[in-house]
Amino acid sequence: MMRSLAPAYCFILFLHLLSFASISSETEAEALLKWKASFLSQTNQLKDWRANTSPCNWTGILCNAAGSVTNISLANTTIQGTLHELSFISFSNLTYLNLTLNKLFGAIPPQISSLSKLIYLDLSENQFTGRIPPEIGLLTNLRVLYLYLNRLSGIIPREIGNLKSLLRLESGENNLIGSIPTTLGDLKNLTFLLLFRNNLSGTIPKEIGNLKSLVKVELGENQLNGSIPTSFGNLSNLEYLILRDNQLSGSIPQEIGNLMKLVKLGLDTNQFVGYLPQNICQGGLLTNFSVNTNYLIGTIPKSLKTCTSLFRLHLNGNRFTGNISDLFGVYPDLKFIDVSHNAFSGEVSKNWGQSPNLVTLRMAGNNLTGSIPSEIGNATQLHELDFSSNGLVGTIPKELGRLTSLLKLKLDDNQLSGRVPIELGSLTDLENLDLSKNKFNDSIPSFVGDFLKLNYLNLSNNEFSQAIPFQLGKLTQLSQLDLSHNTLEDMIPSELSGMESLENLNISHNNLSGIIPISFKDMLGLTYVDVSYNDLEGALPNNKAFQDANQEALAGNKGLCGNVRFLKPCNKQSSKKDLRLVALVTFPLIGAVAVLSIFLFAILLKRKQKHPHVEESNMDEIFCSVLPLNGKTMHEEIINATEDFDSMYCIGKGGHGNVYRASLSSANTVAVKKFHLLRNEDKNFQKEFLNELRALTEMRHRNIVKLFGFCSHPRHSFLVYEYLERGSLATMLSKDDEAKELEWSKRLNIIRGVAHALCYMHHDCLPPIVHRDISSKNILLNSEYEACVSDFGTAKFLNPDSANWTALAGTYGYIAPELAYTMEVNEKCDVYSFGVVTLEIIMGRHPGDLLLPLPSGSSSAFVLPAHQMHIADVFDQRISAPTDEVAGKVLSVMKIAFSCLNSSPECRPTMKQVSQQLETQKLHLSKPLYLITCGELLTLNGFTT
Numbered sequence: 001m002m003r004s005l006a007p008a009y010c011f012i013l014f015l016h017l018l019s020f021a022s023i024s025s026e027t028e029a030e031a032l033l034k035w036k037a038s039f040l041s042q043t044n045q046l047k048d049w050r051a052n053t054s055p056c057n058w059t060g061i062l063c064n065a066a067g068s069v070t071n072i073s074l075a076n077t078t079i080q081g082t083l084h085e086l087s088f089i090s091f092s093n094l095t096y097l098n099l100t101l102n103k104l105f106g107a108i109p110p111q112i113s114s115l116s117k118l119i120y121l122d123l124s125e126n127q128f129t130g131r132i133p134p135e136i137g138l139l140t141n142l143r144v145l146y147l148y149l150n151r152l153s154g155i156i157p158r159e160i161g162n163l164k165s166l167l168r169l170e171s172g173e174n175n176l177i178g179s180i181p182t183t184l185g186d187l188k189n190l191t192f193l194l195l196f197r198n199n200l201s202g203t204i205p206k207e208i209g210n211l212k213s214l215v216k217v218e219l220g221e222n223q224l225n226g227s228i229p230t231s232f233g234n235l236s237n238l239e240y241l242i243l244r245d246n247q248l249s250g251s252i253p254q255e256i257g258n259l260m261k262l263v264k265l266g267l268d269t270n271q272f273v274g275y276l277p278q279n280i281c282q283g284g285l286l287t288n289f290s291v292n293t294n295y296l297i298g299t300i301p302k303s304l305k306t307c308t309s310l311f312r313l314h315l316n317g318n319r320f321t322g323n324i325s326d327l328f329g330v331y332p333d334l335k336f337i338d339v340s341h342n343a344f345s346g347e348v349s350k351n352w353g354q355s356p357n358l359v360t361l362r363m364a365g366n367n368l369t370g371s372i373p374s375e376i377g378n379a380t381q382l383h384e385l386d387f388s389s390n391g392l393v394g395t396i397p398k399e400l401g402r403l404t405s406l407l408k409l410k411l412d413d414n415q416l417s418g419r420v421p422i423e424l425g426s427l428t429d430l431e432n433l434d435l436s437k438n439k440f441n442d443s444i445p446s447f448v449g450d451f452l453k454l455n456y457l458n459l460s461n462n463e464f465s466q467a468i469p470f471q472l473g474k475l476t477q478l479s480q481l482d483l484s485h486n487t488l489e490d491m492i493p494s495e496l497s498g499m500e501s502l503e504n505l506n507i508s509h510n511n512l513s514g515i516i517p518i519s520f521k522d523m524l525g526l527t528y529v530d531v532s533y534n535d536l537e538g539a540l541p542n543n544k545a546f547q548d549a550n551q552e553a554l555a556g557n558k559g560l561c562g563n564v565r566f567l568k569p570c571n572k573q574s575s576k577k578d579l580r581l582v583a584l585v586t587f588p589l590i591g592a593v594a595v596l597s598i599f600l601f602a603i604l605l606k607r608k609q610k611h612p613h614v615e616e617s618n619m620d621e622i623f624c625s626v627l628p629l630n631g632k633t634m635h636e637e638i639i640n641a642t643e644d645f646d647s648m649y650c651i652g653k654g655g656h657g658n659v660y661r662a663s664l665s666s667a668n669t670v671a672v673k674k675f676h677l678l679r680n681e682d683k684n685f686q687k688e689f690l691n692e693l694r695a696l697t698e699m700r701h702r703n704i705v706k707l708f709g710f711c712s713h714p715r716h717s718f719l720v721y722e723y724l725e726r727g728s729l730a731t732m733l734s735k736d737d738e739a740k741e742l743e744w745s746k747r748l749n750i751i752r753g754v755a756h757a758l759c760y761m762h763h764d765c766l767p768p769i770v771h772r773d774i775s776s777k778n779i780l781l782n783s784e785y786e787a788c789v790s791d792f793g794t795a796k797f798l799n800p801d802s803a804n805w806t807a808l809a810g811t812y813g814y815i816a817p818e819l820a821y822t823m824e825v826n827e828k829c830d831v832y833s834f835g836v837v838t839l840e841i842i843m844g845r846h847p848g849d850l851l852l853p854l855p856s857g858s859s860s861a862f863v864l865p866a867h868q869m870h871i872a873d874v875f876d877q878r879i880s881a882p883t884d885e886v887a888g889k890v891l892s893v894m895k896i897a898f899s900c901l902n903s904s905p906e907c908r909p910t911m912k913q914v915s916q917q918l919e920t921q922k923l924h925l926s927k928p929l930y931l932i933t934c935g936e937l938l939t940l941n942g943f944t945t
């Protein structure tokens with residue numbers, strides 16, 4: 001030992017002589033000021049370090065009675081510089097040097113060894129480079145040596161073994177190489193040996209097992225090999241033993257079980273083989289136990305089953321076996337357990353429900369059987385539940401709906417079946433949901449659309465049927481969606497383009513039909529798509545992911561086209577195409593269009609007399625049939641009047657198209673609804689356009705917006721309506737000054753108008769027409785404040801002979817609750833929306849939170865606390881309270897609205913009943929309006945009819 005140190009001594013003595021020779025007269029104050037002067041930037045905290053003052057009063061400096069510096073304590077003082085200008089030799093009494101948390105760089109000078117009285121040396125959390133100088137071995141009084149979190153390289157000098165007083169050696173998180181010197185076995189008093197996160201190699205010296213005082217040994221994240229010395233079983237004070245992420249092999253010594261004080265044992269990510277030590281939790285203090293990612297075999301020792309102190313348990317990625325039903329106990333403090341990827345068998349124990357603090361439960365990739373115990377629903381702190389890749393059967397227990405903190409739910413790759421229970425709708429914090437590779441059936445629950453934080457959704461390889469719920473379009477955080485290998489049908493909802501973060505979309509191997517919505521062009525993040533093996537047709541959306549998709553991703557469809565090598569081009573020749581569009585528009589609707597044509601023609605003739613400059617249409621290029629004009633000029637005139645649909649003229653925006661105001665030369669102002677889609681191939685567009693055309697040509701009612709005509713052209717397809725001066729009800733109610741115009745009699749009149757329009761559609765049209773999107777946005781007002789129902793793009797003709805199943809349409813906040821569970825459409829969904837609009841008109845705002853689905857049969861639509869509210873407080877406060885006369889009317893309208901909001905469609909009145917009641921019913925107040933509560937209105941107390 002001495003021999004190896006001798007050359008270093010000589011070297012240092014030589015240096016000492018040199019420094020004495022040159023700066024022998026340097027005082028401690030001068031040394032400190034010279035060092036400070038070398039800093040790259042001035043640090044304010046050392047302002048009081050000034051010449052001709054005593055350093056003993058300086059920041060960070062302490063002196064002994066004789067006035068000599070003993071402590072330099074400059075932790076976290078923003079020092080940027082090196083130690084090269086610090087004359088260590090000047091500090092013969094220094095016992096404490098703490099420079100942690102600065103920006104010191106360069107090497108640790110060997111001269112540091114001249115601080116012969118040093119007891120504490122803390123250079124941690126700086127940017128020191130170079131090696132640990134072997135001369136440090138001369139600081140024989142050192143008790144604490146902290147060098148962690150620097151960029152030190154080279155080996156750990158064996159001279160550190162000379163620091164016989166050392167209690168703590170912490171040099172983790174550097175770039176140290178070489179092996180751990182056996183001389184560390186001489187540090188008899190050592191309590192902390194932390195060398196983790198370096199590049200140390202070689203074996204762990206068995207001599208370390210002699211250091212009986214050791215409390216913490218952390219050697220993880222190095223390249224250590226060999227086995228754990230059995231001598232470690234003698235470290236009776238050891239609390240932490242972390243050897244994780246090395247290349248250690250052999251079996252874990254049974255002797256580890258002798259460590260009675262062990263709290264944390266981290267042996268994961270090595271190459272350990274064999275069995276776990278039998279007495280691993282003998283001391284009863286073990287909180288963290290990780291042996292994951294090794295080659296361990298056998299079963300789980302009893303000692304671990306009864307180890308109630310456990311907090312985190314990582315057993316994943318080994319070859320453990322046994323019947324998992326009874327291998328584990330009840331752990332009151334357990335937060336995390338991962339037993340994934342082993343060969344456990346048996347059933348999931350219901351005991352897991354008794355670990356109230358459990359946050360993570362992972363059992364993926366075993367051979368588990370049986371069903372998921374409903375008791376898991378008691379572990380309400382769970383953030384992550386992973387049972388994937390097992391042989392679980394049965395349905396998802398509805399009790400899992402109680403796990404409202406869940407962020408990740410993985411049940412994929414099992415044999416689970418049945419419906420996804422509605423109770424899971426409460427898991428609204430989910431970020432990751434994987435139910436793929438099971439046998440789930442029925443429709444994809446629309447409540448998944450409320451999991452707004454969802455980032456990953458995989459429902460592939462199941463038996464999900466019916467349409468993709470359009471509500472999924474609300475998932476703006478979703479980056480990956482896989483619905484492949486199901487039996488989904490109907491069109492792809494264009495709402496899905498609302499998933500603005502989506503990168504990866506897989507809807508392959510389903511029965512989806514129609515066109516791919518062109519709105520997908522807006523999904524700018526989309527990178528990979530797979531729509532193969534469906535019945536899709538029409539043009540690919542103008543989106544990079546689709547345009548760049550490979551052949552396999554588009555294969556197996558009915559008729560996709562586009563400018564992609566392996567697809568047929570979409571036919572774009574204009575005039576022929578136009579005729580084709582006309583045909584498409586016309587043929588399915590011969591009846592409707594015939595009616596329209598006669599209607600148009602009749603009015604046209606009449607108007608022709610008033611407007612002598614009418615031109616005939618050129619049917620070859622553009623099909624345009626608009627009243628009072630028609631033909632190509634009409635088309636051009638509308639383009640001119642709106643400056644090619646400049647946003648300046650836009651008066652409304654809808655899902656299917658924007659509405660523009662066009663003032664024509666004939667002094668007529670019309671509203672023009674231009675459909676977003678201009679591509680002839682787009683089925684969606686055709687559907688909306690035709691729907692609206694058909695619905696409107698069949699209807700004539702003063703409360704339904706009038707259609708003047710339509711134009712179809714390769715670039716613009718639009719409908720021309722009567723222009724209603726006051727715009728939509730929603731806009732009016734949203735503006736205070738306009739809302740003030742709407743006093744009670746006008747509001748009641750609007751409600752009556754909407755009711756009459758709906759009554760006409762439901763009861764006087766054959767087949768009946770359901771609007772499906774009644775909202776305040778789609779109710780327009782003319783100059784007389786007369787209501788006109790508009791926007792028939794989603795209207796549905798109820799065919800009495802067939803089931804009316806369809807994809808959901810409508811506006812959030814107005815959609816009848818039953819449509820969340822069924823896709824069956826009848827007129828009662830309009831009745832519900834009418835109820836919402838009615839309350840909105842009375843309240844001046846959407847009833848929002850006041851609405852809550854109550855059990856069917858209940859007469860109330862209001863949330864219970866609202867029962868206590870005074871009716872007068874619910875009324876729109878921007879207009880003066882109604883007179884008693886009018887109030888009776890308003891209250892009866894409210895009562896009717898409540899009955900329309902009944903959560904069970906059968907209990908809602910028909911629009912015919914509503915219309916009649918509106919005309920006849922009036923409540924008489926038996927006490928002043930301001931005393932009546934909502935609850936009383938519902939129970940009719942205080943009223944006579």
Ligand SMILES: *[C@@H]1O[C@H](CO)[C@@H](O)[C@H](O)[C@H]1NC(C)=O
Pocket residue numbers: 075098099100120121122144146
């Ligand atoms: C150095 O100072 C820091 C910050 O005050 C402190 O946390 C650390 O324990 C000190 N080091 C020593 C060896 O006392």
Ligand SMILES: *[C@@H]1O[C@H](CO)[C@@H](O)[C@H](O)[C@H]1NC(C)=O
Pocket residue numbers: 209230231232234
């Ligand atoms: C443990 O310590 C005892 C007593 O000091 C000693 O006899 C024994 O050899 C040590 N065991 C190992 C494996 O080093």
Ligand SMILES: *[C@@H]1O[C@H](CO)[C@@H](O)[C@H](O)[C@H]1NC(C)=O
Pocket residue numbers: 323324325326345346347
């Ligand atoms: C596992 O243990 C449970 C309870 O002891 C028992 O009912 C079940 O049959 C066992 N399963 C297997 C696969 O051995």
Ligand SMILES: *[C@@H]1O[C@H](CO)[C@@H](O)[C@H](O)[C@H]1NC(C)=O
Pocket residue numbers: 343345367
């Ligand atoms: C899973 O368990 C079943 C029944 O106990 C057995 O037949 C099968 O081989 C096991 N599979 C694996 C991968 O262990």
Ligand SMILES: *[C@@H]1O[C@H](CO)[C@@H](O)[C@H](O)[C@H]1NC(C)=O
Pocket residue numbers: 460484485504505506507508528529530
């Ligand atoms: C989509 O799913 C199919 C079938 O599961 C798979 O083969 C394909 O790789 C997936 N495509 C993408 C883009 O993930």
